[in-house]
Amino acid sequence: MPDHDRDHAPAVETRALRRTFAAPRNRPGAAVEALAGVDVRIERGEIFGLLGPNGAGKTTFIKILTTLLFPTSGEGRVAGHDVVRAAGEVRRRISLISGGESSGYGSLMVRECLWMYSQFYGIPAAIAWPRVDELLAVVGMTEQAHTRINRLSTGQRQRMNFARGFVSDPEVLFMDEPTLGMDVNAARALRGYVARWVRAKAGRTVLLTTHYMAEADELCDRLAIIDRGRVLACDSPAALRRQVQGGQHVELEVSVREGDGTGLPSLDGITAAWGAPHPERGTRTLKFRLPPECPLVDVLRQLEAQGVRVQGVATREASLEDVFIAVVGRGLEDTEVVK
Amino acid sequence: MSRPAVLAARLRTAAWLGWQIEANWADPFTFIVYSAVRPLATALILAVMYRAVAGIASSGQAFLGFYVANAFHEYVIRVLVGMGWVIVEEREEFETLKFVYTSPIGMFTYLWGRSSVKFVQASLSLLLILTTGWLILGLRWDWGAVRWLPLLLSFVLGLIAIVYFGFFVAGWALVLPRAAISVNEGVAAALTLLCGVIFPIDLLPRAVQVVAMLLPFTWWYEALRRFLIGHGASARLSSFSDGALLAALAVSTALFSCVSVWGYGVLERRARQNGKLDQARLF
Numbered sequence: 069m070p071d072h073d074r075d076h077a078p079a080v081e082t083r084a085l086r087r088t089f090a091a092p093r094n095r096p097g098a099a100v101e102a103l104a105g106v107d108v109r110i111e112r113g114e115i116f117g118l119l120g121p122n123g124a125g126k127t128t129f130i131k132i133l134t135t136l137l138f139p140t141s142g143e144g145r146v147a148g149h150d151v152v153r154a155a156g157e158v159r160r161r162i163s164l165i166s167g168g169e170s171s172g173y174g175s176l177m178v179r180e181c182l183w184m185y186s187q188f189y190g191i192p193a194a195i196a197w198p199r200v201d202e203l204l205a206v207v208g209m210t211e212q213a214h215t216r217i218n219r220l221s222t223g224q225r226q227r228m229n230f231a232r233g234f235v236s237d238p239e240v241l242f243m244d245e246p247t248l249g250m251d252v253n254a255a256r257a258l259r260g261y262v263a264r265w266v267r268a269k270a271g272r273t274v275l276l277t278t279h280y281m282a283e284a285d286e287l288c289d290r291l292a293i294i295d296r297g298r299v300l301a302c303d304s305p306a307a308l309r310r311q312v313q314g315g316q317h318v319e320l321e322v323s324v325r326e327g328d329g330t331g332l333p334s335l336d337g338i339t340a341a342w343g344a345p346h347p348e349r350g351t352r353t354l355k356f357r358l359p360p361e362c363p364l365v366d367v368l369r370q371l372e373a374q375g376v377r378v379q380g381v382a383t384r385e386a387s388l389e390d391v392f393i394a395v396v397g398r399g400l401e402d403t404e405v406v407k
Numbered sequence: 408m409s410r411p412a413v414l415a416a417r418l419r420t421a422a423w424l425g426w427q428i429e430a431n432w433a434d435p436f437t438f439i440v441y442s443a444v445r446p447l448a449t450a451l452i453l454a455v456m457y458r459a460v461a462g463i464a465s466s467g468q469a470f471l472g473f474y475v476a477n478a479f480h481e482y483v484i485r486v487l488v489g490m491g492w493v494i495v496e497e498r499e500e501f502e503t504l505k506f507v508y509t510s511p512i513g514m515f516t517y518l519w520g521r522s523s524v525k526f527v528q529a530s531l532s533l534l535l536i537l538t539t540g541w542l543i544l545g546l547r548w549d550w551g552a553v554r555w556l557p558l559l560l561s562f563v564l565g566l567i568a569i570v571y572f573g574f575f576v577a578g579w580a581l582v583l584p585r586a587a588i589s590v591n592e593g594v595a596a597a598l599t600l601l602c603g604v605i606f607p608i609d610l611l612p613r614a615v616q617v618v619a620m621l622l623p624f625t626w627w628y629e630a631l632r633r634f635l636i637g638h639g640a641s642a643r644l645s646s647f648s649d650g651a652l653l654a655a656l657a658v659s660t661a662l663f664s665c666v667s668v669w670g671y672g673v674l675e676r677r678a679r680q681n682g683k684l685d686q687a688r689l690f
């Protein structure tokens with residue numbers, strides 16, 4: 069690809085990207101297909117989210133695009149550069165933040181550690197130092213600037229790693245569950261920063277994975293819902309929500325019989341999923357979308373016939389979670405589903 | 408920034424990081440023990456062994472050659488073996504390898520910079536061992552007869568061989584589980600035996616001698632001895648002229664470096680294929 073084409077190339081583009089992991093030698097079995105042919109195109113300036121349950125392939129996708137892992141087949145490009153053949157060009161333009169990680173060189177001080185990474189990227193000192201100090205303020209660690217990393221709490225280390233992702237002012241920023249395990253306020257503040265950062269300069273792009281619906285909804289311009297290595301839906305959160313609009317979203321609080329807490333009741337024409345349990349009341353939430361042609365009383369009768377006691381009823385607007393249930397066939401926290 | 412300026416900044420930063428990690432000034436006792444006591448003990452054991460077992464005390468000149476080579480062997484122990492440990496440490500202790508690897512610094516620049524502290528440590532150990540030999544064991548040579556230029560040249564060539572072989576060792580560290588990485592230490596031991604550090608290669612079986620002569624380190628130790636103390640240790644190698652010795656060192660270093668870079672590339676691709684670059688625990 070000639071250079072002038074690359075300048076207009078999408079931030080990320082994958083074609084039929086596949087990755088299988090061989091079964092371990094000591095535990096032979098089927099190979100795991102972590103990515104089963106993923107086609108994604110992310111334009112510059114987008115915040116793009118990957119939403120999917122555990123083991124969906126999100127981290128694998130990010131690892132391939134950040135040059136940590138080879139794909140089994142297919143193609144991945146970052147800013148027009150092939151992640152396999154032009155890894156060096158890719159590395160110059162990206163950075164990676166992994167949430168839930170508290171890694172770091174224990175004997176360094178926070179501020180000098182961030183500065184060190186800026187030097188790996190060749191950022192001139194006159195730009196690097198002010199940027200480091202600004203990022204320390206963003207993650208609320210100005211006071212810890214001269215603290216050694218081995219004296220930091222887990223959450224503080226995580227926030228430092230978050231700041232590290234920005235010191236090089238990357239073209240494409242990859243974030244794998246960036247707010248995992250952070251307290252609510254810290255997570256909200258950092259989400260706000262990501263949104264401002266992307267808008268502040270043309271061409272900055274973010275690819276993030278998350279388990280949190282609210283994070284995806286609030287932050288992402290577009291979302292791909294991914295399960296078992298396949299993209300099942302890809303659109304803006306609003307457009308995805310529109311797909312499941314019509315009908316009502318119903319949450320029932322139902323009593324769970326002893327020793328029978330997991331089996332889902334079967335309902336005609338409805339895909340239901342378990343929501344949060346309420347052990348203190350011995351109940352669980354049952355969620356489903358009620359099709360327009362199906363009256364709620366019918367459903368309640370069916371449940372009654374199956375011996376399920378309904379203790380409360382609520383209806384609400386379509387949420388991303390409903391999209392997720394409709395597309396993936398199960399809730400994010402749940403594992404079972406009936407049709 | 409210009410390209411050379413960026414490279415310089417990267418090297419400087421990696422070197423600085425090496426110092427921060429290695430030279431733990433908060434705990435100078437450990438640092439001194441590690442830099443001085445271990446190498447000194449090794450050298451003294453060597454001296455005692457020679458006097459007791461071989462009775463070569465009579466031929467003090469031969470022993471001087473081994474003592475000197477053993478002192479230079481510190482570079483192999485620290486720099487070469489250390490490059491493998493950098494990888495293990497980064498991946499499993501600090502869990503930072505993936506962030507370094509996905510940055511544009513490049514592993515060669517990074518490892519090179521990180522090992523500079525080990526180079527300084529090895530140099531300190533070398534001076535300490537030679538000074539002890541000089542003052543306490545009476546292992547001396549004629550400073551007037553030292554041939555500085557070829558000495559310096561061969562010293563630098565050997566360092567190049569060590570650094571490149573270090574890349575290879577680092578490549579192994581990328582794909583091997585932690586327990587197997589004591590293989591790194593084995594490399595230093597194998598080189599001690601193969602390359603005529605503490606006994607002449609003439610004592611090795613003939614086939615093994617050929618292997619030894621393919622390794623740049625064999626020529627390195629011989630050249631260091633010849634140009635510093637005035638004589639080599641091996642009858643076989645002493646038939647080579649100074650020029651031939653330097654040429655053999657240069658050629659074997661060049662070949663060895665190419666093989667090492669190739670080997671590192673193969674191993675790194677394997678690590679990337681198997682997803683080992685970001686695993687904190689390999690097994």
Ligand SMILES: Nc1ncnc2c1ncn2[C@@H]1O[C@H](COP(=O)(O)OP(=O)(O)OP(=O)(O)O)[C@@H](O)[C@H]1O
Binds near residue numbers: 125126
């Ligand atoms: N190094 C590996 N060796 C073998 N299998 C692997 C390896 N890495 C990932 N897998 C498998 O690939 C699949 C996808 O894993 P991946 O880590 O990409 O999921 P994820 O979407 O990030 O999940 P999570 O939400 O739990 O982080 C899983 O089934 C996992 O077991």
Ligand SMILES: [Mg+2]
Binds near residue numbers: 126127128244
């Ligand atoms: Mg993951």
